[in-house]
Amino acid sequence: MEEFFQQLTNGLAVGGIYALIALGYTMVYGVLKLINFAHGDLFALGAYLGLTLLTSLGLNSRVGPLAGLALLVVFVTGLVALAGALLERAAYRPLRQSPRLSAVVSALGASIFIQNTIMLIYGSKIHVYPKGILPAVAVNIFGLQVPLVRILVFVVSLLLMAALFAFIQKTRLGTAIRAVAIDQDAARLMGINVDQVIMIVFLIGPGLGGVAGLLVGLYYGQVNFTMGWIYGLKAFTAAILGGIGNIPGAMLGGLILGVIEALGAAYVSVAWKDAIAFLVLIVILIARPKGLLGERVADKI
C-alpha cells in the first residue's frame, strides 16, 4: 500500500507538469486550430533558463529557498512567455492566411530551431541542477513520507492551473479568449482584437510550459536538450486525452496520464513507462477521439 501511495503522489506531481505543458497545446489549438510543435522546446527552454538563473546568477542563495523559488517561477514564466510571443510573431502570424500545411511546417522548423539554439548555447551533454535548492526533507502526510520537492511541484502546478482557470472563466479577457476559440469573425464583431488575443495565448501557454520545464529540473535534478521532444509528446497525449482545445480537459488529462504512467512503471515495468503513455494515446484515439471532455453538446450548435 505504501508503494501504491508513493507512486500515486509521484504520478500526481509528474501529471501536474504534464498538465501545465498540455495547457499550452490546448490553448493554442483552441484559438488557431494548430498544434504548436515548438511548444515542447519552449518547455525545455524553461528548464535551461531555470538552470542559468540558479547557477550563473545564484538566484537562490541570495534570497532563500521559498522566495528564490517564487522568483524563479516569475522569471522563467516571463522569459519563456516572451519567447512564445516572438515565436507567434515570427513563425505563425505571417502564415495566418496560408494553407494549414505551411503553418505545420513552420512549427516543425521552429521546434528544430529552438532545440538547436539550446544545444548551441548549452552543449549536448546532460546538465545537473544545483543541489540543495530545496531542503531534501520528506513531509509526513497521513503517515506517508513524501519528499518536499514532490509536494512543491504539485502545489505550484495546481496553483497555476487554478489561476488560469479563474482567469479564463471569470475575466473579460478570459471570456474573449474563449470567444476567439469558438468563432474568430464573430469575436471581431464584438470589437475584440483577435491578433492581440492570439498573442496573449502565446504568452500564457509558453509561460506555463516554461514553468513546467523549471519544475522538471527541480524534480529530477537534470535536464537535456532533447527533453522537449518526449515531454512534448506526453503532454500532447494528455491534451488529446482531455479533449484538445478544452482547458479543464488538459488539466485532467495531464494528471490522469501522470498517474497511469507512475503506476504502470511500478506495477508493470519501468521499461514500459513511455510506452504506456502512447498506448493511452492510441486507445483514446480509437475509443474516444474527442477526448474525455471534448465536444460538449452545445459545441455542435
Add this chain to the structure above:
Amino acid sequence: MILKVEDLRVKYGQVEVLHGINLTIREGEIVAILGANGAGKSTTLMAISGLVKPSAGRIFLDDFPLHEAPAHEIVNRGVAQVPEGRRVFGTLTVAENLRLGAFSNRNQEQVEQIEARIYELFPVLKQRRDQLAGTLSGGEQQMLAIGRALMAGPKILLLDEPSLGLAPILVKTIFRTIQHINESGMTIVLVEQNARAALKLAHRGYVFEVGRVVLENSAEKLLADPNVQNAYLGGVA
C-alpha cells in the same frame, strides 16, 4: 450620422462578387437590402464591418474611413452587426455573450446599465442569463444576437437576415422589436429574404442582383413596383 458606401468591390480569390456598390444610410433610417441568394448582401455587410477587405471603393461613417480600419475598431466606431446565422458563442452563457458585446467598454457600471436595458427588451434572455447560448431556441438565439450587438452601444446596426429559419409568429416578434429599436433612434440596415415584411418596416430599400444595385427607392415605391412584386414579393399582393 451617415454611412456611405462608394463603389465597393470585393473579390473572393480571383472572383469579384461585388461590382461597385453604392449605398447611403442616413441617421434614424431603416434601410432594407433585398436580393436573391448570392446577390452579395452579406458580403456588403461583411465589408462594412471589416471582415472582408474591399478590393476597391470606400466606406465612410461620417468622415471616418471604415475601409482602412480593422474590424474591432469599426465596432468601436459605432457599427455593430448581427451576422447571418446569428453566430452566438454556443458554449458561453447568455450573460457572457452579452458582456462580450460590450467588450471595449471598460465602464463596468455603464455595461450593467445597458445589459439591464437589453433584459427589458428581451425578458426571456434574463430568465436564461446563466444558460449556455447553444441551448437556446432559434428565436432566443436571434434575440441574444441582437441584444449582444446592441451592447456595443452602436450608432448603426447591421442585421443580416434576422428572420432566417424562424417560425412566422417569431418573425413577427423580431420585426416588431426591430421597429421598436429604430423608434428609440437607432439607424438600421436590414438585409432580408422576407422582402414584404422588410419593406413594410423600412423607410427605403436597395435591391441587389449579382453584386450590383439594380433598384433604389422609398419602401412604398418598391412595394408598389411590379418588377419587385414579381421577383421578390411572389406576384401582386
